[in-house]
Amino acid sequence: MCEINQTQVAQIRLLGFRGLAKFKTLLFIVFLLTYLIILGGNLLIIILVTTVDHLKIPMFFFLKHLATADVLLTTSVVPMMLDIIFIEEGRLSFVGCITQLHAFGIFGFVQCFLIAVMSYDRYLAVCKPLHYASLMSPRVCLQLVFGSWFLVSMLISSEIMVVVQFNFCGINYIDNFFCDFGPVVELSTSDTSSLMLQDFVISIFLIFCPFTFIILTYMYIFFTILRTSSAYGRRKAFSTCSSHLTTVCIYYGTLITVYMVPTDASTASMNKYRSLLYTVVTPLMNPIIYSLRNQEIRKALLKFVTKLKTDSFHF
Template sequence: MCEENQTQVTQIHLLGFRGLYKYKSLLFVVFLLTYTLILGGNLLIILLVSTMDHLKTPMFFFLKHLSIADVLLTTSVVPVMLHIILFEGGTLPLWVCILQLHLFGIFGFVQCFIIAIMSYDRYLAICHPLQYSSLMGPDLCLRLVIGSWSLVIVLIFCEFVVVIQFNFCGFNSVDHFFCDFVPTITLATSDISLLTMEDFIISILIVFFPFVFIILSYFSIFFTLLKISSVKSIRKAFSTCSSHLTTVCLYYGTLIAVYVAPSDDSSPEVNKYRSVLYIVVTPLINPMIYSLRNHEIKRALRKLMSHVLTNKIKNI
């Protein structure tokens, strides 16, 4: 309960980009255009993988779910961010703020598992090519994806159950453009020691272990490539995992920049701008990585465009 001289917080006021509101029209257009490109690029990959037979392989199946997570992650934040930019701040009910915080966690953290699964897929394809088809079957792919979503949802829900019992009294302003974990939980007047321990354990399970698994997978791939004498075979093997390796570097690079790299306490704006990398830049670049560097995606896109043009000609 709140003390007598404190009021119960029922709404959270998000300050957004306070120092940049004189450029709010430009910011709004840039982020709206970027959000449109994110939706277009990722939904296109989802459409291509779902409809094109030659893309119905494990790697592209996992890529589709990575794109789904990107769309959901961005959609959980950017529409609110656009409102805040347009009106120079915004207010959310406390329960909506807590819900956004945890949905953001689910959609962000599930990517750790999906990227780790994709590295396992590349490991099997390069290190055990003869057994690949039998080992990485459709049933296993589906179980891995469902298991990833289920585990992340359960872990984040456990954290959610703790947070909704907290008291929020008095101060209700968050210097951010969405309800991120640290700035929101800082407002709680309850003891957050249990949540801190729970968050640490979840971070180890969801972020650290998948990252270690990815590193071990690529070490195995690297040593396998050293045993291959043919330069052509090495290039072919490397090309199959170069896009995924780029995604790994991009994802964990932004994750470290936002949540691990130290920031200047005198400048609270720093983490806010770093978050833009994770929420907007990564989901925007991921489709580009796979569409520009993957011949199968290019082939599927040409086939789709050819099909659309043919239908238009027939209807004329």
């Protein structure tokens, strides 16, 4: 319960980019264009993988779900961010803030598992090619994806259930452009030590365990490539992993930059700028990586565009 001279927080104020108010028009245009590119690029991947027959293989099935997570992640944050830039401050109901926090957590951290599943797929393709079709059947692919979404949803929801039981009294503003976990918890007037311990344990499971699994799979892949006798075989094996390995480096490099860099009271406001890395930059890079570095995607895109031109000509 709140004290007599305090009121329960019913609305959250998001301060956004107050220090950059004079650049708001430029920021609005840049982030709007970036958001449209993210939507266009990732939706194009989803459409291609869904409609083009030769892309209906496990690697691209997982890529489709990664693209879906990117679209949902940016959509849960960027439209609100654009509104904040335009009016220089955002307001959300407390329920709306918690809802955004919940959605952001699921769509952001499910990517850890999806990227780990993709590394397992690459491990099977390179290290066990003769058994790949049986080990990575459509049923197994569906189970891996469903399991990733289900586990992340359950773990994030368990944290949110604890957060909503806390008291939020008095201060109701966040120096950020969305309801991130740290700033929201800092608003609470309750003892959050148990939640922080729970968050640490869950973070190990959501971030450290998938990352360790990815490192182990790529160690096996690396040694398998080294044992390959022909130079062509080594190049082909490496090319099957290059796009995914680039995604791993960008995604976990972003997480390390945001969560592992020490901050204090004087630099905490910089977190919102670092948050742009995983809310905007990473979702923007994934379609670029797979479009430019993947021959199958480029062929499918060319085929898709050609079909559209042909259909429009006949119409």
